[in-house]
Amino acid sequence: MEASKSVRRHTISVWVDNTPGVLSRVTGLFSGRGFNIESLCVAETMDPSVSRITLVTTGDEFITEQIIKQLRKLINTIKVVDLSELGHVEREMALVTVKAEDKSRAEVLRIADIFRCRVVDVSPNTYTLEITGNHEKIQAVLGLLKNHGIMDEVRSGALAIQRAKKD
Amino acid sequence: MEASKSVRRHTISVWVDNTPGVLSRVTGLFSGRGFNIESLCVAETMDPSVSRITLVTTGDEFITEQIIKQLRKLINTIKVVDLSELGHVEREMALVTVKAEDKSRAEVLRIADIFRCRVVDVSPNTYTLEITGNHEKIQAVLGLLKNHGIMDEVRSGALAIQRAKKD
Numbered sequence: 001m002e003a004s005k006s007v008r009r010h011t012i013s014v015w016v017d018n019t020p021g022v023l024s025r026v027t028g029l030f031s032g033r034g035f036n037i038e039s040l041c042v043a044e045t046m047d048p049s050v051s052r053i054t055l056v057t058t059g060d061e062f063i064t065e066q067i068i069k070q071l072r073k074l075i076n077t078i079k080v081v082d083l084s085e086l087g088h089v090e091r092e093m094a095l096v097t098v099k100a101e102d103k104s105r106a107e108v109l110r111i112a113d114i115f116r117c118r119v120v121d122v123s124p125n126t127y128t129l130e131i132t133g134n135h136e137k138i139q140a141v142l143g144l145l146k147n148h149g150i151m152d153e154v155r156s157g158a159l160a161i162q163r164a165k166k167d
Numbered sequence: 168m169e170a171s172k173s174v175r176r177h178t179i180s181v182w183v184d185n186t187p188g189v190l191s192r193v194t195g196l197f198s199g200r201g202f203n204i205e206s207l208c209v210a211e212t213m214d215p216s217v218s219r220i221t222l223v224t225t226g227d228e229f230i231t232e233q234i235i236k237q238l239r240k241l242i243n244t245i246k247v248v249d250l251s252e253l254g255h256v257e258r259e260m261a262l263v264t265v266k267a268e269d270k271s272r273a274e275v276l277r278i279a280d281i282f283r284c285r286v287v288d289v290s291p292n293t294y295t296l297e298i299t300g301n302h303e304k305i306q307a308v309l310g311l312l313k314n315h316g317i318m319d320e321v322r323s324g325a326l327a328i329q330r331a332k333k334d
Contacts, residue, residue: 043324157210164290
């Protein structure tokens with residue numbers, strides 16, 4: 001593919017009807033253009049009939065704009081906001097099971113403590129930690145834990161919310 | 168639709184190639200059967216060529232089994248594990264912007280403190296909190312914050328990891 005002039009990371013919120021098939025149509029718009037979705041979260045909101053999708057994609061500005069326009073036209077779409085255009089907070093969660101035997105046990109707990117991770121499961125040879133923070137922090141903690149041996153890991157991808165007005 | 172004898176909530180982990188179109192095919196399997204996906208998270212793993220999907224669905228046992236079989240047959244699927252069949256830990260994250268004016272400001276912080284939420288954004292009239300925990304905890308905190316006025320909220324849906332063996 002021809003190299004594009006303006007490629008940017010977009011974090012997009014999409015409010016949709018909580019009915020079968022909507023997620024498939026939303027993701028289909030991206031794959032139809034050959035766009036990869038880096039991460040995506042979807043869950044219900046306070047109103048159970050409405051789900052909110054947070055998705056991250058990196059691509060050509062022009063095509064991203066087109067996809068956003070098409071998202072707005074989908075029959076079950078309620079609202080689309082490109083949070084990258086606004087002040088917003090992004091947080092991710094990861095669950096990671098790390099080897100923690102003998103000497104390394106204290107060190108793994110120290111890392112957990114420094115990065116304010118929560119221990120959500122314990123076995124004689126492992127700890128399972130919950131890490132939250134921005135993408136860089138998650139990467140940093142996983143980088144440190146890697147030295148001890150990561151047995152299993154799962155990440156939420158970015159969850160994002162608009163910043164409140166400061167005045 | 169005819170009422171089914173055995174309807175259950177399933178939390179499923181799917182490891183897939185990190186390429187465009189995979190997510191759309193996975194979600195398409197569910198919508199094709201009229202199954203709603205209650206929540207879904209997808210993000211890369213330590214191996215950037217592999218993404219891991221955590222999805223929650225409630226439905227007829229027989230059809231769920233069929234969907235899992237079809238998931239395994241998808242060309243870009245690496246592994247499928249129905250975590251509901253195994254011991255596992257489930258955690259969710261929510262970001263919520265709540266009104267916090269004058270008197271209610273201290274009370275909102277108290278709730279945040281009791282439920283170990285993190286304050287991730289502050290404005291003169293609002294706090295934005297990060298809540299993590301199981302589904303019930305998230306619901307409980309949101310229920311309490313609702314009284315103060317929720318301005319905005321977004322949830323990750325369930326993230327799940329298998330429990331380590333205890334022996």
